[in-house]
Amino acid sequence: MALHEILLQQLFNGLLIGSFYGLVAIGYSMVYGIIKLLNFAHGDIYMIGAFSGLIFLSIASPYIGAGWPSLILGLLITMLLVGLLGVLIQRVAYRPMLKAPRLSILITALAVSMILYNTVMLLSAGRYRAFNVDISSESFYLGALRLTETRVILIVAAFTLMFIMHMFITKTMYGKAMRAIALDRDTCQLMGIDVFKIIALTFFVGSALAAAAGIMAGVYYGTIHFFMGFLIGLKAFTAAVIGGIGIIPGAMLGGLLLGLLEAFGTQIPFIGTEWKDVFSFAFLILFLIFKPNGLLGRSESERM
Amino acid sequence: MCKIDEEVFMSMKKHWILMLVAAMLVFGAFGCAEEAADPVDDPVDEFEGEVLIGIMVPTTGSEAADGTDMENAALLAVQEINDAGGVMGHRLVTTTGDDGCDPSMATAAASQLVSEEVVALVGGYCSGATLPTLAIYGEAGIPFVIAASNATSLIDENPGWGFMINSTGLDQAATAVSQFEALGVETIAVIDSGDAYSADLKEQTIIQWEGAGYEVLVDDTVQRGEVDFSAFVTSIMANQPDGIYWTGYQAEGALLIRQLREGGYEGEIIVGDGSSAQELIDLAGDAAEGVYCTGPPLTDFLPAAQSFIEGYEANFPREPGAYAALMYDATNLLVDAMERAGSFDSAAIRDALEATDGFEGLAGPVMFTEDNTLARSNFVVLEARDGRWALAE
Known part of the structure; x- marks a missing residue:
């Protein structure tokens, strides 16, 4: 492979990983925007999404197979269920803490994270599980770019979800309400917006997107694990900070950028795969020092 | 109102506690059942005396499954030896030290085993945990047949009392x-x-x-x-x-x-x-x-291991894992060395281990190099x- 072919391949790899980061980062960013909470349980929601998808497939595959149709059905059902789980967690764990100091709710989020992954660890006996789907892994070439059907569909699906999300935030009444609450919760309440309903909706949407990313990662990598949410949670947080935390387009952009940075970073001589995470978190530190509001954020900008 | 609610709540709480206690009892009962099935637990009195050997494996922590499996294999070998009349008329008994696959736990386990005055040891799963114990056993002058640990770093740290029967890296x-x-x-x-x-x-x-x-x-x-x-x-x-x-x-x-x-x-x-x-x-x-x-030489692929597998499965509710056969070999090798030495003196056992020439284990013949490593690769x-x-x- 010539250098430009390697770069092209890494560009595609970076965009694919980046779109997973982006999908998870959206939920991170939205929740921060609306209730100023760094929801550390968000990575675990991604993991629960992957496991729910696997459970759906194992129940449904005797009837409808494990091809694309049942995957898409599984994706939608899982997004719905995990979205509701997100709302439940919000209602039980975060809502009672909304008036408490910020640190208390942050610690609550850590506790929720531990409860979630430890529960799945017990249920899955701590083992890696194969995420077997009935999809051809035959590869084909698009110019010099080597692709598989799975990769193309996953990247299209991820970008579609991001686009729908963007439309939802910018064009609908609910999106407008979310942005308004992020600006000033008390005034919104006085204006007759049902703040708690919108917060619940934010959790629903964020969790559903993370669950979608979890299933996609399951399909892409082929194995899932109870601790898979930990690292991606940190990466999504990094992506959200790079893009400007609280800003939805920033989260998507930050995710894609982080994916590309990792993909190209590992191709620099002497920075092997081993240094991938060091590379991403070094960027997080640089951003926190030199551009703490992120790429799209200005200190006075609208947070949502 | 409030009072009634509280009472309902309290009775629910009691209910939960009862259920918890019940669950604990049930699990506890299973635990006891397992212990009762311990194969070395047979009272035989025709022995002249007892000889104590130590088993050092991780029985808790992340590697507990393989460690317990190795302990089982050693207990099976001990049971077979005692059924056949013991070692030179003495009944073989064991004591287990849990190294937890952790260097600091292993050090504590090793000191404990030394204070129990074992004449020799078998075990060793995680190389990192086995490493610091080599000096302890060396100082106490207790021979140690290392069944699984095989990092090359063990060779340099070995004061001469450890014998590695698994091939190294x-x-x-x-x-x-x-x-x-x-x-x-x-x-x-x-x-x-x-x-x-x-x-x-x-x-x-x-x-x-x-x-x-x-x-x-x-x-x-x-x-x-x-x-x-x-x-x-x-x-x-x-x-x-x-x-x-x-x-x-x-x-x-x-x-x-x-x-x-x-x-x-x-x-x-x-x-x-x-x-x-x-x-x-x-x-x-x-x-x-x-x-x-x-x-590693998995029992599935060892023609000599068939009767071992049957004996293992008859005594324990699981299949022998990756290192069970090596642990069984380690125990039998140790007893073989005691018989060749003709005594239970630790130094004599060590010399006999060193002189081992083609002991037939399940995983193949055992012979040691000058470094006390296996002379022939068993991979x-x-x-x-x-x-x-x-x-x-």
């Missing part, structure tokens, strides 16, 4: 090199998972491979828990090595194999003993077909065929 690297040669491979890529064991195996392989006059094209390391190998796959496709040697464990190994095959890599893939579990094939699916493994080459590991032809 040096032997495994040699097995990998000769398998690559047999496959007609001339250039390889090597990748480890960043821990001491897999890095050590990788380094040994590079030294031996380059020493044989071949080339290493890619040398990389991934973090444990890594899921995305696309950067590595891209550099593999750019360099096109004939073969790849993965020295890490099955969880990352399965993903690596899958992504290599999906990325279009068609060369030979060999994995180290850390990936020898069936789980590797289950997780990697079809991509695992034709992958080779430089593995086998496995191949993934039809979703199972099988001996490679």
Whole structure:
């Protein structure tokens, strides 16, 4: 492979990983925007999404197979269920803490994270599980770019979800309400917006997107694990900070950028795969020092 | 109102506590049942005396499954020896020290075993945990037959009282090199998972491979828990090595194999003993077909082990794991050495172990080098065929 072919391949790899980061980062960013909470349980929601998808497939595959149709059905059902789980967690764990100091709710989020992954660890006996789907892994070439059907569909699906999300935030009444609450919760309440309903909706949407990313990662990598949410949670947080935390387009952009940075970073001589995470978190530190509001954020900008 | 609610709440709470107690009782009962099935628990009085040996394995922590399995294998050997009249008329009894696969726990376990005045020891699973105990046993003058631990670092730290009956990383690297040669491979890529064991195996392989006059094209390391190998796959496709040697464990190994095959890599893939579990094939699916493994001598592939497997399964509710056969060998070797020494004196047992010449274990004949390592490599080459590991032809 010539250098430009390697770069092209890494560009595609970076965009694919980046779109997973982006999908998870959206939920991170939205929740921060609306209730100023760094929801550390968000990575675990991604993991629960992957496991729910696997459970759906194992129940449904005797009837409808494990091809694309049942995957898409599984994706939608899982997004719905995990979205509701997100709302439940919000209602039980975060809502009672909304008036408490910020640190208390942050610690609550850590506790929720531990409860979630430890529960799945017990249920899955701590083992890696194969995420077997009935999809051809035959590869084909698009110019010099080597692709598989799975990769193309996953990247299209991820970008579609991001686009729908963007439309939802910018064009609908609910999106407008979310942005308004992020600006000033008390005034919104006085204006007759049902703040708690919108917060619940934010959790629903964020969790559903993370669950979608979890299933996609399951399909892409082929194995899932109870601790898979930990690292991606940190990466999504990094992506959200790079893009400007609280800003939805920033989260998507930050995710894609982080994916590309990792993909190209590992191709620099002497920075092997081993240094991938060091590379991403070094960027997080640089951003926190030199551009703490992120790429799209200005200190006075609208947070949502 | 409030009072009634509180009462309802309290009775619910009591209910929960009752259920919890019930659950604990049920589990406790299972625990007792398991202990009662302990095979060494048979009262025989025709012995002249008792001789105490120590077992050091991890019975708690992340490696507890393999550790318990090894303990079971030793207990089975002890039971068979006692049924056959014991050692020189003495009844063999054991005491177990839990090293927890952790250096500091292992040090405490070793001191405890020494204070119990064991005449000799068997065990040793995690190399990192076994390492600091070598000096303790050496100082106390207690011979230690090391069943599984096999990092090359153990050789340098061994004051002469430890005897390794599992081949070391040096032997495994040699097995990998000769398998690559047999496959007609001339250039390889090597990748480890960043821990001491897999890095050590990788380094040994590079030294031996380059020493044989071949080339290493890619040398990389991934973090444990890594899921995305696309950067590595891209550099593999750019360099096109004939073969790849993965020295890490099955969880990352399965993903690596899958992504290599999906990325279009068609060369030979060999994995180290850390990936020898069936789980590797289950997780990697079809991509695992034709992958080779430089593995430990699993009982499934040892013709001599059939009666051991039957005896094991009759006594314990599970299949013998990867290192059970070696632990069984270690125990029998120790008893063999006691009989050859004709005494229970630790120094005499040590000398007898050193003089071991072709003791027939399940995993093959045992003989030691000057470093107290196994003279003949016991590594086998496995191949993934039809979703199972099988001996490679």
